[in-house]
Amino acid sequence: MSDAEQNKPERSLAAKWTRRGFIGAGVLTGGALVIGVAVRTGNPIGKLKPIVAPGDGEALVNSWVKIDADNIVTAIVPHCEMGQGANSTIAQMLADEMDVSWDNVRVMDAPADGNYVSQHAARMFVGPGTLPDKPNAVGFMEPTYDGLFTQVAKLASAYITGGSSSVRATGQNGMRIAGAAAREMLVAAAAKEWGVPAGEITTADGVLTHGSSGKTATYASLAAAAAEQELPNAPRIKSVDEYKLMGTAAPRKDIPLKVDGSAMFGVDGGPAGENLRYAAVKAPPVVGSSVASIDASTAKGMGGVLQILNMGDFVAVVADSYWQAQQALNTIKTTYTETEIDDLDSEQMFANYAAALDEAGESGGSSKADYGDASDAFANAAKKVEAEYRVPFLAHATMEPMNCTAWVRDGKCDIWTGTQVPLMSRDGAAEGAGVSADNVTMHTVFLGGGFGRRLTPEYANQAARLAKATGYPIKMLWSREEDTAQDFYRPADISRFTGGLDENGKLVSWNNIHCTDDEPAEAPLVEFYDIPNVAIRGAEVEPPLRLGAWRSVAHSQHGFFVESFVDELAHEAGKDPVEFRRELLANSPRHLAVLNGAAKMADWGSELPEGHGRGIAIARSFGSIVAEVAEVDMTGDKPRVVKIYCCVDAGFAMNPDGLAAQMESGIVYGLTAALYDEITIKNGAVEQSNFHDYHMMRMDDAPEIAVQIINGAPDNLGGAGEPGLPPAAAAVTNAIFAANGQRIRELPIAKHFA
């Protein structure tokens, strides 16, 4: 029997709305119990409205659980795995609520098995929904929008796919409830079968036990009977003191696949047994231009070359191998249509940005926060401090360059691609292939890094167009050069501050203006600091590059701006940077605990070797609070980050090792940018091309990282993938200042040590 047949529902599933959401249960052929939960996530706010189910205005978190005849429990997660381990953590939450041991839990990405849950069943549970059409929505790594964010899994032929993953949405609101419901139904089935009160039945390791009669049964043996039980209205989820697996370092389920080469990434996918052809592509280097002409005279005669295509918005070579395609593409001479930014370079762009800030002046621009009277307080301040900071554009540089394999035939299209937004990519592919979205099959693959880069559908669209144009199943792969030149970049920005201190060195006014349209909007805000007069404003600029969500999004620049300026103020106030922040955080106990935690880890204030310095920074992003202390060695010809001490409060660490790994990862990503990287523009185009000029942190310059976790709000989970990043840059520049008095106000740091 095929998988598809085996997994067909035997009959329609029972389902009902409950207080918390929508629960359904049924039995699949072979006796597997399947339970699905679609949860209402509360009161959708304005920003969320456009992405939730039309009509009912609700966001849904979808979770599926299957109990097989062999007592294996499978968590079917509507998200893709790009390295953050969240799918495993979500399964951990399920296993804990269900009382099954981790060994007997499997994780499955929902899109992988479209036939697994029938269209009918999916329709019952999921209902219609759409993904945000906004490519720089924060997306996969982190829910935001006041914790309500979830990119809604959408019914797509037989597939449920979701672009957003989240321990705090899917895990907390979906999987845990699905697990608790499954457990209650199993207990009810056992109670009925044994004729004993449900309250006398205990569960552990996938087994039901009635103590006084000595009766036991596996979950699997009662799976079918459980599906007949009344669906619980509000399954009881565990309190923190009842957690067994939650809060433990359960090993990730995907890791064994990633040590023997068997994990399938987008670039590894494709139709079995088909004769794949390979495409190399190059898009115009300047935004807004298109291909005017190509001279492919050399390429034509090159080995393996099958087709050369001018697609208007890019040039492609299709060949028998990727290498041949790329070699041939490299020989093609292309001209492009003119644009208004053909003469633009980074220097001019920053001048334009500065002019926009000049024009906004002391009080212009759009207001992002305004309380007290910042101008008045500044005018009357005993000490006035001003500073301007700059950050460059940044590329994501995911380890796996963008790629997509597409096969278009008979009105259908199959897609293999690493994407954070499978539904948006599906729509992009459908458009490219000229088929309806229902006829596009998205195959699940691992993502070789996401970081916000894989939130756009254009590469799926490109591959589908090539497959359609050539008739071949096409594996299109971007060179690293193409990947660097055609990113959706972290915005470049200038941020200006004025701050006023009173005669006791207390911070009384904070006035900030910067250029970017912030996503999320909270990024530049400082309400956790006790500052009575605050004005934060934004000036509008026209970025010459495509912008996207880059790990931690606008927090990546504002973490640097805000914490640099706070540090400057501390020094102007003649106070120790930790002490100065402590005073400002008097009314923010969780922040204060995290700050103190990091300072303690680093033994703040203790003697350091000659030429070393320590710096601290703290940031709140995506519901988590992180403070970092950097120790920097300035004795060489350039700064060396020796150690990072990181203290994090993510509410509750469902998997402490996973949270620590995410901190380590976010810190290295942040340090890489802070120390080395900038995307610059010349003649309107990106100048960098590959790892020789867009530098990656490597083993020999990676600091030791220590992570300490505070579980400061067990019912209010924060994110993990991004919050480690925002404090990293300022911790280092503050440490450099502490070491030698050099204040770095423009990133990357390497610029100042050339």
Place this chain on the structure above:
Amino acid sequence: MVKISVNGKAEDIDVDPAMPLLWAVREQLGMTGTKFGCGIAQCGACTMHLDGEPIRSCSTPISAAEGKEITTIEGIADPDGTLSKVQQAWISEQVPQCGYCQSGQIMSATALLRQTPRPTDEQINAYMSGNVCRCGMYGRIRKAIKVAAGLETATGADIAEEASA
């Protein structure tokens, strides 16, 4: 026709002898464990062993492998399927995030330990700095190498057991 031997198996491959080994192995042999990251010997994602020595297969023509033994990530475990010490340590230290760089990391680490069975931190840093991990798992890679070398104990001994079970 180029004759090569991959993980102990002789293969005849009908490609341009200038084609980098990476593409021949991935596309012609369908062994996709070895990854493409940069194409210019800058990232190490494509690391294979040629007669036991680590090479950047994106920048090594297949002709250079003629008559030599190529080992890829698919051939690094023991013939009976038992994961190598390095692979086991990668699991016990929960090294991979996205995992894309890890085939190359494991190939480099394996070669390092073959040459230097008890490496110092400096030796690890120097040897491994040709392999980029964009997910930034350097601390874990360093630790895992020491665990594989028997210099440190595994973080999750139970984890490694489970994986090899």
